[in-house]
Amino acid sequence: MNIAAAAAGSQDLWYVSRASGLTLLIMFSAVIVLGVASRLGSAPRRWPRLVFPEVHRTLALFSVAFLALHVLTAILDPFVSIGWAATVVPFASGYRTLAIGLGTLAVDLGGAVIITSLVRRRLGFRTWRAVHWLAYLAWPVAFVHSLTAGNDLGIWWVALIEWGCAAAVATAVLARILESVRHPGPAGQPGASFDRITPPKKALR
Amino acid sequence: MRAPRSVQYSSRPASQPSPDRLPRLLPAGFAAGPGSLADHLARYGPAPPGGLTGPRRAALIKEVERSGLTGRGGAGFPTARKLAAVAAGHDPVVVANGTEGEPASAKDKILLARSPHLVLDGVALAAELVGARQAVIVVHPAVREIIDEAIAERHRARADPIRIRVVTAADRFVAGEASAVVHWIERGIPTPTAIPPRLSARGLGGKPTLVQNVETLAHLALIGRYGASWFRSAGTTAEPGTMLVTVLGAVREPCVHEIAIGTPVGQILSTAGGASAPLQALLIGGYFGRWVDAAAAAAAPFSSAGLAPLGASVGAGLIAALPANACGLAETARVARYLADESAGQCGPCLFGLDAVAGEVQRLAEGRTSDLAMLHRWLGQVNGRGACSHPDGAVRLISSALAVFATELDQHAQGWCCGSAKAAVLPVPPRRPRCQA
Amino acid sequence: MPGLTLRVDPIACDGRGVCAEVLPELISLDDWGFPIIRAGTVPDHLQGEAREALRICPKLALRLDRKN
Numbered sequence: 001m002n003i004a005a006a007a008a009g010s011q012d013l014w015y016v017s018r019a020s021g022l023t024l025l026i027m028f029s030a031v032i033v034l035g036v037a038s039r040l041g042s043a044p045r046r047w048p049r050l051v052f053p054e055v056h057r058t059l060a061l062f063s064v065a066f067l068a069l070h071v072l073t074a075i076l077d078p079f080v081s082i083g084w085a086a087t088v089v090p091f092a093s094g095y096r097t098l099a100i101g102l103g104t105l106a107v108d109l110g111g112a113v114i115i116t117s118l119v120r121r122r123l124g125f126r127t128w129r130a131v132h133w134l135a136y137l138a139w140p141v142a143f144v145h146s147l148t149a150g151n152d153l154g155i156w157w158v159a160l161i162e163w164g165c166a167a168a169v170a171t172a173v174l175a176r177i178l179e180s181v182r183h184p185g186p187a188g189q190p191g192a193s194f195d196r197i198t199p200p201k202k203a204l205r
Numbered sequence: 206m207r208a209p210r211s212v213q214y215s216s217r218p219a220s221q222p223s224p225d226r227l228p229r230l231l232p233a234g235f236a237a238g239p240g241s242l243a244d245h246l247a248r249y250g251p252a253p254p255g256g257l258t259g260p261r262r263a264a265l266i267k268e269v270e271r272s273g274l275t276g277r278g279g280a281g282f283p284t285a286r287k288l289a290a291v292a293a294g295h296d297p298v299v300v301a302n303g304t305e306g307e308p309a310s311a312k313d314k315i316l317l318a319r320s321p322h323l324v325l326d327g328v329a330l331a332a333e334l335v336g337a338r339q340a341v342i343v344v345h346p347a348v349r350e351i352i353d354e355a356i357a358e359r360h361r362a363r364a365d366p367i368r369i370r371v372v373t374a375a376d377r378f379v380a381g382e383a384s385a386v387v388h389w390i391e392r393g394i395p396t397p398t399a400i401p402p403r404l405s406a407r408g409l410g411g412k413p414t415l416v417q418n419v420e421t422l423a424h425l426a427l428i429g430r431y432g433a434s435w436f437r438s439a440g441t442t443a444e445p446g447t448m449l450v451t452v453l454g455a456v457r458e459p460c461v462h463e464i465a466i467g468t469p470v471g472q473i474l475s476t477a478g479g480a481s482a483p484l485q486a487l488l489i490g491g492y493f494g495r496w497v498d499a500a501a502a503a504a505a506p507f508s509s510a511g512l513a514p515l516g517a518s519v520g521a522g523l524i525a526a527l528p529a530n531a532c533g534l535a536e537t538a539r540v541a542r543y544l545a546d547e548s549a550g551q552c553g554p555c556l557f558g559l560d561a562v563a564g565e566v567q568r569l570a571e572g573r574t575s576d577l578a579m580l581h582r583w584l585g586q587v588n589g590r591g592a593c594s595h596p597d598g599a600v601r602l603i604s605s606a607l608a609v610f611a612t613e614l615d616q617h618a619q620g621w622c623c624g625s626a627k628a629a630v631l632p633v634p635p636r637r638p639r640c641q642a
Numbered sequence: 643m644p645g646l647t648l649r650v651d652p653i654a655c656d657g658r659g660v661c662a663e664v665l666p667e668l669i670s671l672d673d674w675g676f677p678i679i680r681a682g683t684v685p686d687h688l689q690g691e692a693r694e695a696l697r698i699c700p701k702l703a704l705r706l707d708r709k710n
Contacts, residue, residue, distance in 0.1 A: 038700065041658065050660045053700060125654065125702045399653050552652035553676040561673070586672040592652045 013077040018150050020070040022161060025146050027063040028110075029165035031056055032139055036172040040179055060114060067107065074100075099148035106142035109134045139169055227439070228463040229447055230423050231319050238319070239351050242358045245322035252326050253429045255366050257333050262292065265429070266334055272433035273445040274425065278302060278381070278418030279491060279521040281509065284425065287415060290405040292335040294413025299332045300390065301342040303419040304374040306381035307491045308543075308632050310523050312449035313419050315461040317348040320423060321355035327422025329365045330429045335415055340369045342419070343386055349373050378492075378547035382593050383416040384408075385549075396549035397593035420449055440466035444508045448519065452477035454526035454630050455484060466519070467511060471503035473524060482528035486609050488631065490520020492540050493598020495605035496533065499526070516605065525631055532624025534613050536631050537606035538563070538570035543633045544599040555596040558587035566603055572617040580607075645683025646706045648692055652676075654703035661695040661704060669695070683709065 034056035037043065043052050075082050082100055086093035088108065091101030113135045120128035143166060152158040232240060232248070240248070257265065270285035291297045301324065305313040317324060325342070332340045344352050352371050359365055375395035379385050382397045387409045389395040408414025417425075424446060428436050437445040444466045450473060453459040457478025464473055470487070474480060484499035495517040497505075505511050509518040527533055545559035562583050568575035580603075588600045607614065616622055648668060650661075657675040667688060668680045684692045684706070696704045 048663050049658060050663050050698060053660060053698065121696065121702060128702075399651050553655065553657045553674055554652065554672060557674040557676075558672070583673065586678065590652060590672075590676070590678070 013073045014079070017070055017073040017077065018152060020066050020073065021146060021150065022152075022158065024063060024066050024070055025142065025165050026161065027059055027066060028139060028142060029169050031060045031063065032135060032169050033172045034059065035135070036176045040175060042175075057117070060117075064114065067110075071107070096149060099145060102141050102145035103149055106138050106145055109138035109141065113138065136173065143169075227447060227465065229427060229439075230316060230323060230420070230449065230463055231461075239321050239355065242322055242355070242362055242364065245320075249323065249326075249427070250430060252364070252426070253330065255329070255333055262334055262336070266292065268433050269334075269425065269428055272428050272436040273443075274421065274428060274436065275444070276418055277420035277424070277448055277522065278383075279493070281519070284417070284421055287405060287417070288331070288334050290403075291337075291413045291415040294335075294406065297335045297337045297413040297415060298409045299328060299335065299337045299340040300386055300409060300414055300416045301328045301331075301340065301369075301419050301422055302381065302383065302386050302416055303342060303344040303348070304381035304386060305345060306374075306378040307493075307521055307523065308378070308634055309453055309525060310451045310491060310521050312451050312461045312522055314345050314348055316420055316423060316449060317344055318351055321348075321352055322359070323423045323426050324419045325352075325355060325359060325365070325369060326426035326429070327417075327419075327424070328369055329367065330426055331415060331417060331422055332367050335413075337415070338367055340367055341372055341390055341409070342369055343372045343374045343390065344419075346373050346376075378544065379549050379593065379595050382595070384593070386416060387414060396551060397595075399592055441506070441508055441510070443510055448522050450507070450522040450524060452524050452526070453632075454488075454524075455480055455482045455528035455531075456526050457481050464507065467506040467508045469503070470505050470507050470524065473507055474503075474526065480526055480528075482530065484526050485529040485531075486527045486533055488525040488527065488602075489515075489517040489523070491523045491598075492544060492631075493594070493601060494518070494520040494523065495601055496527075496537070496609040497605070498609055527630055528626060530624060531626040531630050532570065532613065532622050533606060533610040534566070534570040534617060535622075535624060536629065537603060537610070538567045539629060539633050540631055541566045541599060541603055542636070544595070544602075546636060548595060549593075552591040552596075554587050554590035558583055558590075559596055559599050562587065562599070562603060566606075569614060569617060572620055572622065577607075577614075645709060646689065646692070647682075647709045648679050648684055648695075649705045649707055650677050650679060651703045651705065654701045656701050656703075658700050660698050660700065664695045664698055665691045668692070 034052050038052040038056055041049075043049060071087055074080070075084060075087065080095040082093040082095050086100055086104055088104065090104040090108065091097050092104070093100035112131055116123055116128050116131040143162075146162060147153065153162065246252075266285055266288050269288060270283070272285075274284040275281045276284060276287075303313045303317050303324070305311075328340050328342060331337075342352065349371065356369055356371060360368070372390050374380060374386075375389050377385075377395050379397060380389060380395035383404055384398045384400060385395050387404060388398050391409060404414045404416055406413055408416070424436070440446045447463050447465050449461055449463050451459075451461050452473060456474060457480075460477060462473065462476050464476070470489075486496050486499050487502050488494060488496055489502070489512060495515075497512075497515045497517050502512075502515060502517075505515060507519060507524075512518055527536065541559075541563040545563035548555045548559055550556045562580060565575055565580045565583070569577070569580075584600045584604055587596045589597055591597070613622065613624075648665075655676060657671075657677075659671055659675050659677070661677055662669040662671050665688065668684065669677045670680075672678050692706060696702075696706060
């Protein structure tokens, strides 16, 4: 699409921004669901085990393209003044400061998750995982942004998509929490049956 | 291989251990409790002076190398090599390992209870040799008080240049493994950790760490006083020195004895009062050791070279005598279940594999239908695939049981067993209830 | 000529089994889903797949060691 020609029809820019935003929400939600499904090993037995983790990764990287589209069209739109700073600095937008700011925050958090995942072998497993859990924070931030930054909730199918995504992610998060409760302790720690450990008498270093 | 010199047991306390005279490590007359520091110095003479410089340290490590001292914790690693590796590091730490997670073994507890000062001399000397300013000794709760008192006494007498910290050992089988000891001291979790990095490079607090069994350190203390030639005057040329052996099972006087390495197994049984019943098999080394046929083993020298033709090795110095009226498969099944329960649960092949194997061995012991081919397959899959040698030890024990008790296997398959003994021979702690996962 | 050896950290490994799909020539799964790695160095034509296995392991439990 020719950006200059699109800029002339600024309504188009706004539509693209909203549409890509909604698509992003669907993709981000799918990424979270796939991430949890990978962790729980819930793929059908016949499927190769690498399907969920690889689709999770590919979809996440692909959504960066949609994110660029979403952010660029919003910034370039002449009817709202958001400003380039607001792409990375939260709450720097003049227009709907809080709502846009939440979007920026989600991008910052998601960006950290993606970048650390790209270099995770260099970081080591524990650091990578600690940052990766920020995804569970990024999603609700992005979700509230999607509710407040656009005006489209009145459209029935937009509302359906929004709450559908929320339901999917809530289910995934619940499943992940149940898994932690049932099988506590990360790998590298003894299993749950390794009990009755007598602690040493003195405090350790 | 030179035959070990004949040894005499002295009837009065020696003022200093000498060739031909055992025991070296334990006070003569086992009724004695831990002696005071003064008694200890009267018996063994003064400890070698501290404040060693670099060249003197290297020379002493060379002396330890000449002595041929190897680890007495079960792995038998050359002590001098460990000392040199840790000494090369910066700001090392010494850890004396008296955990003795093996339930059937008592030698480390007895040594710490009877000769605490000898062990502590060894800790201080090891610290000198590697240039450590910190030392920790990990001991079984039963001897904690004795060690605390011994250290307090040494502190008052300013016997050691460094302070030795005491930590009570965890009550787990794998807790005695070297990296598990370090993990226990550091974080209160007695499980082995991944290697690399090696403990001699990065261990306790990230520093180069020397982990030695307490018996090894006791021998070290004596080498420091009397030299390598004295140490080599007992034992064999390839495996010099003495070692502590726990003898239990169907013997009249189960106890801990100090023997010259290479002493025939039958003679060791005699020093334990001899067999209390006709024997069918011996478990040699520990619960990670091997079963051997009793008749075949009687003449074998108790050394790794002497036991090698039987497929066994000295391990942690344990001989358990199985009487003919006991069932070797039932004993093995109980120990296998214990070993499976004691898995740290960190590595899948150990956690799941040992559990499956223990279940199958139990079926064999009970004479139920079982799949011997699958058991062998599992033993092959489990071996060598954990982070520590716990699964390897269990595989070794069970494989040897399947070989030595082959006739019993056939009998059980046909539905009968000639074992009639009511009491279990091998001590296994009561099974802990598993946490609800 | 030093070769590369594929190793698994048995503590980090959770038995997810993704590695065995990427590199079936060298990695098979035991009866409990944990990887058994064929002994020896990694053949040259499989080094790409080996690095892929390192990347794809969810627990980062695989290592390629240079052995001499």
